[in-house]
Amino acid sequence: MIAANNSPLSIQTPKPVDANTNASSLTYQQIKDRYQAAGQGHLLNFYDDLPESEKAELLSQLQSLNVERANRIHQKATTCPSPMLSNQSVLLGPLPEECFESTLEASSEKMHEWQTIGLNQIAQNKVGVILLAGGQGTRLGSTAPKGCYDINLPSSKSLFQIQAERILRLQELASKQEGAKAKVVIPWYVMTSGPTRTATVKYFEEHNYFGLESGNIVFFEQGTLPCMTFDGKIMMESKSQIAVAPDGNGGVYAALRTTGVLANMAERKVEYLHVYCVDNCLVHVADPVFIGYCVQKNADCGAKVVRKKSPDEPVGVVCLRNSAFNVVEYSEIDEEVAHRINPKNGQLSFGAGNIANHFYTVDFLNKVESFEGELEYHIARKKIKTLDMQTGEIITPKQVNGMKLEMFVFDVFPFTQRMAVFEVDRREEFSPLKNAPGSGQDCPETSRRDILQQHVRFIEDAGGKVVVGEEDQQIEGAPTLEISSLVTYSGEGLSEIVAGKSIKTPIVISSLEDLKKAVF
Incomplete structure (x- = not known):
């Protein structure tokens, strides 16, 4: 039974200056000068037309935005050459044998060994879980966060409930390990986006946290970046609001730091993290076999993969790119490379399909800030409702008119020192929910x-x-x-x-x- 006063930890994203302060730490003129110097002075075009409350709201938003960083991100995303140059066979390399193991080939003894190591770490309360749950169920015909979705199981359990119950069972299994803590806890760090935050927290509250102790569930919010035109101008959704969008699942790294989650992990003495996406109904949450494998390898970063069904399957591949670990999209691999066979095992040389299921040490997560400026940003070209900066009218475009900039969770792979790649059985561990009911695939x-x-x-x-x-x-x-x-x-x-x-x-x-x- 959950104690009535045992509230979940809900870490807040740092708030911009309250509108009622009139952005007093910087004057209007200082903000105007800063934005003009950054080439973004148009954001104040309609400032004089606004009521006082909306003036304060706009100044607050402008003050909290790091406009110089936004410009740098746009510059890097639009001008840096693609890492995939002409000679792909030279730039791409298969995974080194020493960093790769497969549950499809491993002996039962080896599987038991990894599981025992993982359960021991869980039993000592050294393992936490990060859930990437910022997505909405729009493509599924739902207005709720994707984790709330009912896939029509006989029990009517949602994705959130399925995953919560796996944590409960795993805590029970780990508590039976020799040397287990009196109370085994796997803290669950749930990353939402702005649109899903309130609904996600409410859903957990309404379902009594699915039997988990609410104090061990930490909600935090991923960051945002301004939407931009192709020539680098920040877009507005109204005369007093910048148009922003979530910064991708790779925004988790900055969010862990800025919302205080890393500090929470340090306080709990968590050492290892399992990170996964909410839409995989088969996910082994805090998988002790995966944790054990990565710990045995002394890895600072790990990736679960599934064997590609065919050379042409449209899935990203974990491999070496320019001698560094990375995920290469299927569209970036030419046909000859995609069909290449490893003569030692008869499998595809580039067959480690990425499933967004990762292991990290907390030490590695703390180091991300040191190389954050070198991470790639990806461009998503979109139809973005925007303010006409000449007329002040809201435009609903019929064609792509701007971009959202985002990072992917695997963008840190090139910076790992000790990578571990773990192939698992697709039937047992990977069934993503991406498409609408009745579509016949990943639905x-x-x-x-x-x-x-x-x-x-x-x-x-x-x-x-x-x-x-x-x-x-x-x-x-x-x-x-x-x-x-x-x-x-x-x-x-x-x-x-x-x-x-x-x-x-x-x-x-x-x-x-x-x-x-x-x-x-």
Whole structure:
């Protein structure tokens, strides 16, 4: 039971000067001079037309914006040559063997060794989780944050609830390790965006934090960057508001620092972080096998990957680019390189598909600030509703008219000293939710199917048999068998109950008692 006064830690992004202060630390003239010197003086074109409250609001926003940094980011993003020059086969290199392991090839002994190391770290409260949850469910036809989405499981659990219950189960498993802390805690750092912040916090509150202690859930917000025209002018959404957009999932690094999350980790003595995106329904949250592998490798940065289905699969690849670790987009790899085979194992030389699932040491995260100015920024060309700076009218464009600048979470890879790459089984760990219902790929139906099929494998791998009942209305060929993560994290603990026995669908297993009653 969660104590009534155990409120979640909700770290706030530093606020700009309050509008009522009239941006007093800098005068209007100082701000005007600064922006004119930066080539962005147009942002004050309509200042004299505004009521006093909106004047203060605009000055506050201008004061809080680092306009010189915004200019530098635009300059770098639009003028730096692409790292992918003409001779791709020279610039790209396959992953070094010493930094790569695969669960598809590893022995059960090795898997157990990694898992034990990882569980020991969790048991000592050294592991935290960062959830990248800034996305909205717009493409899914939802106005709610994507983590709130119900993929139509029999239990109606959302992505947030599925992941929360995996943390609960893993804390229970780790507490049984020798030398475990009296109370095992995996702190959950939930990064939202401005549009999803309020709705996300409210959703957790309404669902009592899914059984987790609210004080161990830390909400923080990613940063924003101004939207810009192609010639580098900052855009406005109204006469008193700059047009801004989230700075991409790579904004997590600056946000960890500026919102105080890194300080929170230091206070908790967290040493290792698992970072993942909310839309993967199969994610092994705080995966002890992955944590254990990276710790054994003494890695400061790690990436989970899946084996590409084919050379032409449109997925980014973790590999070497200019002798540094990176993720190279499929469109940047020419056909010959994409089809190249490693003669030692018969697999694609460039087949480590990126799934935005990473490991970091806290020490590495603290070092990001030292090379932040060297990170790449990526351009997203968009139709952006904007203010006509001549007429003052709001324009809804019919064609692309500006850019949003963002970083990706993997942009830090070139700066790692000790990288670890870990290949996992796609069926068990990767099913992203990207597309609208009925689209047939990476959609709610495939997410539901992949979870239910996994739970069938859990029973079968434990020595049981799944009998599909006549009343089971299967979707995508998946028997309706759902097992709560509170019962099992990845199939463990089932064999003593189901071995040599059968279970009939449709059924939802919410507890071990449910499972014991269901087998025959």
